[in-house]
Amino acid sequence: MAQCIERKAGTEAAFALCVNEQAAVGAAWTDAQNAILSDAGLSAARATIGGWPGYAETPLVVLPDLAGQLGVAGLYYKDEGGRFGLGSFKALGGAYAVARLLQAKIGAALGRAVGMEEITAIAHPEEAAKITVCCATDGNHGRSVAWGAQSFGCNCVIFIHAGVSEGRKSAIEAYGAEVRRCAGNYDDSVREAQDVATREGWFVVSDTSYPGYMDVPRDVMQGYEVMAAEAFDAVDLPPTHIFLQTGVGGMAAAVAAQAKRRWGASRPRIVLVDPDQSACWLESIRAGKPTAVHGDLDTLMAGLACGEISALAWEILRDHGDAVMTVTDAAAVQAMRDLALPTGGDTPVVAGESAVAGLAGLRAGLSDPQARELLGLDGQSRVMLFGTEGDTDPELYRQLIGRSGANIRGDSAATD
16 A cells, blocks of 8 residues: 555645555666566657657756755756747657657558658658548647647647647647647547547557557657656766656656666655646556546646546556556646745746646655655755646736746847
8 A cells, every 4th residue: 555645734735645556766677677678769859750850959057056055956947848849848759659659550551660861851742641630638638649740740639628728729739730629628529539530540649548549658758758858968967857748657767767767776866746637647546457537627837737647657667667646736826936026136037827837846845854864855855857848828827926937038129
């Protein structure tokens, strides 16, 4: 049974924490895990993505003043807000999986192996135009899939649920995709996308996996691992802790996989962080097996509003995710403010509401003596965070922070 604590002292400060009894820093990297994410797969993803127009490594921002306020030795924030102009790390996953799918399908149609350079150059436009990809999304993944479809010449239909904002819907449509809004929550839209794709002969490009659907999500996760490799390359000493927002868990599993393969038994502690209104990883770690949560999953952190974990992510995080926390929406807004409006000399960072659960979890863990002990946090800790989106809904960001992301970044045309 997982060791868990829960604190309800005030809206913002409330959190839950469960230690994963199945995980250990010395746990082996298994053959089954290597079949999901591997050094060879990462090399292929880096070579492909690194060749796309506009590729550049995103910055790893050092935040010494915030680290001092929190009481840790170092704080590092991988800022994905500028990734390919899409505003989030999702550009690495969905678009890469679209390219891989087209490579396989066009190769089968032509009866020969097709190089990735042929896909990126749209060397076979008639074949690409016969293919329709689709997915369900809270916003960012759908934008990436739509961008990939537009970039590589195929058709795209994106399914969004009732809670996705009109701003995010419009951002997806800007890449030429048809967007269909479904009733229900994210998990309902996943099922709708699969049902329609089966009926129409389309191809689902999802960032979550389930029995019978593993290959494409594996490619999505392999793309995500590029982000982790960039971040780890940028530090001289490995972090002692990595706090990771979850959703279905694909991003967290990709980062954990890279940390484990790179540092082995010396890997950092991996702490997962759920919104308290969609805590599927907390319930799964508490139960020791994948466990769904139900309801409207109504959280401000819309990109993390998932009730069912990814089967592939569980295969990795069961052994290499050391603990899981929940945080409130109020804590997420405070974390956004910490980054956007620093009180010391730190560089201001524009972080969207789904980017900051890791920072909110770190703050909550440090605020409680028992949590600090369970997580092994102290004044010598070096903590890495992955800021997985910028202001992907600019109007919502301005409402929450009181200033636009463009203003905080100092964009020349910024107005508030």
